[in-house]
Amino acid sequence: MGPPDLKRRFEEIYTAHYAEILAYVRRRTASSDDAADALAETFTTAWRRLDDVPDGARARLWLYGVARRVLANGRRAESRRGELVERLGAQLALWTEGTGPVGADDLDGVRVAFGRLKPDDMEVLSLASWEGLSSEEIATVLGCSRGAARLRLHRARKRLAGELSAAGFDLARYGSRAITLTKEKA
Amino acid sequence: MNDVDRIIDRLVADIAPDPGPGMTPLARELFEEITRAAAPAPPRRRWAVMPRRRWIAGPVAAALTTVAAVAVIGVGSAPASAALDIKRDGDHYIITVRDLFANPDVYQAELRARGLDIDLTVLPTSASNARTLIVINGVRPREPGRPVSGDVKTPITTIDEPGPCERFGGCAATLKVPVGYKEKAEIVLGREARPGEEYMMPPGIDAPGEPLHCVHYANMTVAELMPILRERGVEPQFTSYATKRFESTAPGGWYVYDGVMSAAGKARILVNPVPNPKPRPFDAFCKNGS
Numbered sequence: 001m002g003p004p005d006l007k008r009r010f011e012e013i014y015t016a017h018y019a020e021i022l023a024y025v026r027r028r029t030a031s032s033d034d035a036a037d038a039l040a041e042t043f044t045t046a047w048r049r050l051d052d053v054p055d056g057a058r059a060r061l062w063l064y065g066v067a068r069r070v071l072a073n074g075r076r077a078e079s080r081r082g083e084l085v086e087r088l089g090a091q092l093a094l095w096t097e098g099t100g101p102v103g104a105d106d107l108d109g110v111r112v113a114f115g116r117l118k119p120d121d122m123e124v125l126s127l128a129s130w131e132g133l134s135s136e137e138i139a140t141v142l143g144c145s146r147g148a149a150r151l152r153l154h155r156a157r158k159r160l161a162g163e164l165s166a167a168g169f170d171l172a173r174y175g176s177r178a179i180t181l182t183k184e185k186a
Numbered sequence: 187m188n189d190v191d192r193i194i195d196r197l198v199a200d201i202a203p204d205p206g207p208g209m210t211p212l213a214r215e216l217f218e219e220i221t222r223a224a225a226p227a228p229p230r231r232r233w234a235v236m237p238r239r240r241w242i243a244g245p246v247a248a249a250l251t252t253v254a255a256v257a258v259i260g261v262g263s264a265p266a267s268a269a270l271d272i273k274r275d276g277d278h279y280i281i282t283v284r285d286l287f288a289n290p291d292v293y294q295a296e297l298r299a300r301g302l303d304i305d306l307t308v309l310p311t312s313a314s315n316a317r318t319l320i321v322i323n324g325v326r327p328r329e330p331g332r333p334v335s336g337d338v339k340t341p342i343t344t345i346d347e348p349g350p351c352e353r354f355g356g357c358a359a360t361l362k363v364p365v366g367y368k369e370k371a372e373i374v375l376g377r378e379a380r381p382g383e384e385y386m387m388p389p390g391i392d393a394p395g396e397p398l399h400c401v402h403y404a405n406m407t408v409a410e411l412m413p414i415l416r417e418r419g420v421e422p423q424f425t426s427y428a429t430k431r432f433e434s435t436a437p438g439g440w441y442v443y444d445g446v447m448s449a450a451g452k453a454r455i456l457v458n459p460v461p462n463p464k465p466r467p468f469d470a471f472c473k474n475g476s
Contacts, residue, residue, distance in 0.1 A: 007221050010217075010221060011221075018208070018209050018213050019205070019206075019208035019209055019463075019464045022205065022206045022207075022208065023205030026203065026204070026206045027202060027203045035206075039216075040216060040220070043216070043217075043220055044220050044223075047220045047223070048223075084212075084215055084216060084219050085216075087212060088212055088213075088216060090320075091210065092206060092207070094320070095204075095207045107200055107201050110197045110198075110201050111201050114198065114201060125194075125195075125198045126198065126202075128198070129195045129196075129198035129199040129202065130198070130199065130202040157194045160194055160197075160198070161190060161194055171193060
């Protein structure tokens with residue numbers, strides 16, 4: 001594969017998954033600068049390791065895995081952020097201002113309960129509900145077995161139900177069997 | 187998965203933070219930046235040596251506009267006090283730009299005189315976008331890997347104009363800078379363009395006050411968009427990820443991704459052969475949906 005082919009393949013991957021990876025990093029970072037940085041780092045890694053990127057829909061899962069490691073590593077050196085990434089961060093910050101404040105709804109209780117979970121639980125629930133992944137796909141991103149992913153997801157859901165119940169959040173409002181579950185958990 | 191699992195998943199989905207603007211022209215620049223490095227060798231980070239370019243307002247604006255260096259309009263000999271109004275209010279400076287056409291060096295001299303390392307640039311833009319004030323702070327608190335929680339506070343703040351604000355970047359008229367602020371910052375301020383002058387801070391084509399405000403133009407075909415533009419007296423130039431240049435026509439069946447006003451009555455429109463799978467939410471600019 002010559003360089004133009006490589007670039008074309010990367011372009012397909014980039015175009016198909018940019019928005020999803022942006023959403024992934026944005027939702028897991030406190031600052032737009034960090035989001036821009038992680039985004040650039042993730043796709044730079046993909047370009048550098050293009051041969052490792054799987055074909056088709058699995059490319060997205062591979063990219064999530066890279067983004068996850070990038071975020072876990074955190075920022076390594078201030079000097080690594082370039083001018084373009086700075087601009088991207090500024091653009092994202094402006095976008096954030098445009099979307100209005102978080103919490104302009106009645107879900108603060110859910111946010112607080114979610115925030116009390118361990119990072120691993122948060123991540124597995126987020127992958128399921130924010131990225132819409134199945135437990136099989138979550139297993140690919142986390143690099144664990146399908147069974148382990150299912151179990152982690154199940155436990156994380158129960159722990160969130162427990163946190164919500166402890167905070168007095170009326171899960172019953174959302175379904176008749178809600179209370180049963182929180183009792184089972186206890 | 188039982189009902190409670192579904193409820194939990196739905197609650198978690200409901201608190202999902204905003205996904206962001208999706209693919210923007212700036213994202214396209216990042217693609218070019220990344221692929222400039224030879225694959226699969228480790229990429230060199232070239233951006234550090236790139237010429238400094240101005241960042242322009244709006245998620246789309248940057249790449250749809252020609253981001254040129256700011257022209258120096260005559261060497262200013264006017265007293266610095268003529269350009270900026272700087273008042274001290276307790277531990278802050280309250281700064282208002284008095285002369286929008288002053289030489290940038292004059293602003294600089296005024297700010298430097300107060301020990302502020304702030305670059306102030308005034309750029310031509312549309313009437314409705316004029317006085318848009320953008321602050322790019324040198325520092326921001328960082329907490330990598332933590333979930334989003336509220337706004338990130340920055341040391342330089344802006345004071346909005348009185349009245350309701352529909353503008354994407356806010357409606358700031360005045361800057362508030364801590365006295366003794368040592369970090370570098372960039373401020374970009376919009377002024378109304380002179381007749382025929384190209385906008386260097388191009389507003390979104392659907393921003394409040396612009397020709398396509400509250401028009402559902404995203405993912406329209408070029409053929410559908412053309413009569414609307416004609417009706418509103420807008421002359422388009424088209425570009426696409428594939429062509430990367432501006433042309434006066436585009437295939438009628440291509441889809442509209444985004445657009446900015448590049449001068450009065452002139453627009454730059456980003457189109458592509460396939461529909462945008464994730465267009466920007468319509469209410470990003472049209473809050474009331476009307």
